[in-house]
Amino acid sequence: AKFEDDKVARVDLENENGSFVFKKDGEAWTGTLKKDKIERFDEAKVKDLLRAYKTLTAEDYGDGKSDADTGLDKPAATLTFTMKEGDPVKLLIGKTSSGESRFVKKDGGSQVFVISSWAAGWGVAKAEKFQKAEEKKDDKDKKDKDKKDDKKKDEKKK
Numbered sequence: 726a727k728f729e730d731d732k733v734a735r736v737d738l739e740n741e742n743g744s745f746v747f748k749k750d751g752e753a754w755t756g757t758l759k760k761d762k763i764e765r766f767d768e769a770k771v772k773d774l775l776r777a778y779k780t781l782t783a784e785d786y787g788d789g790k791s792d793a794d795t796g797l798d799k800p801a802a803t804l805t806f807t808m809k810e811g812d813p814v815k816l817l818i819g820k821t822s823s824g825e826s827r828f829v830k831k832d833g834g835s836q837v838f839v840i841s842s843w844a845a846g847w848g849v850a851k852a853e854k855f856q857k858a859e860e861k862k863d864d865k866d867k868k869d870k871d872k873k874d875d876k877k878k879d880e881k882k883k
Contacts, residue, residue, distance in 0.1 A: 726806075726814050726831070730775035734809045740802035740818075742851045747771045758852050765856040777844040778806065778816070787828050787837030795828035795837055796820030802848040803832070818848040 738745040743759045754768035792798035796819030806814040815832035818840075822828055825842030827849075847854070 726778050726781040726816060728779055728806060728808065728814055730772070730779045732808050732810070733775060733806050735807040736771065736774065737805040737807070738802065738848065738850070739804075740849050742849075745850075745852075745855070747774075747855075756855055763852055763855055765859065767855060767857040770855045774847040775806075777847050778804070781829075781840060781844060783838035784826060784841055785822065785839035787822070787830075787839060790828075790837060792819075795822075795830075797828060797830055797837065801827070804848050816848075818845060821845075 734749050736745075736747040738747075745763075746757045748755050754771045756763040756766040756768070756771065787795050797817050800817040800819055802818040804816045804818065808814075817830055817832055819828035819830075819837075822839040825845060826839050827842075827845035828837055829840050829845070829848075830837045
């Protein structure tokens with residue numbers, strides 16, 4: 726796959742965790758899973774996904790392997806990049822090859838590639854991968870206390 730990430734208008738990801746849709750709205754990305762907004766959605770994660778795929782290179786090839794051998798007969802995930810102009814780029818992600826690396830091919834293509842675990846991980850991601858880290862209770866309590874202390878200082882100044 727090769728595309729410019731700023732030319733992408735939408736990313737659709739289908740995997741065992743559901744149907745994700747990421748849309749570019751002006752300069753910002755929005756994210757949904759099964760038509761519901763993703764809680765604590767972090768648009769930086771979509772940018773990471775785009776970075777992983779915009780100049781995707783193979784670390785190996787699946788030459789001589791059937792779609793059944795690679796899992797591309799029943800993909801673990803499909804990832805579609807819809808461009809502002811031009812044809813979409815649709816990738817099928819199959820079984821693991823070695824470690825966390827996975828087989829992949831372009832929809833309609835015949836060449837099977839093996840992609841890195843980092844890129845493959847975005848294809849089989851759960852919703853948590855697209856969320857901001859949850860604040861720990863201790864951190865939240867400290868922030869609340871700091872705000873109260875600041876407010877008291879401001880009141881004393883008056």
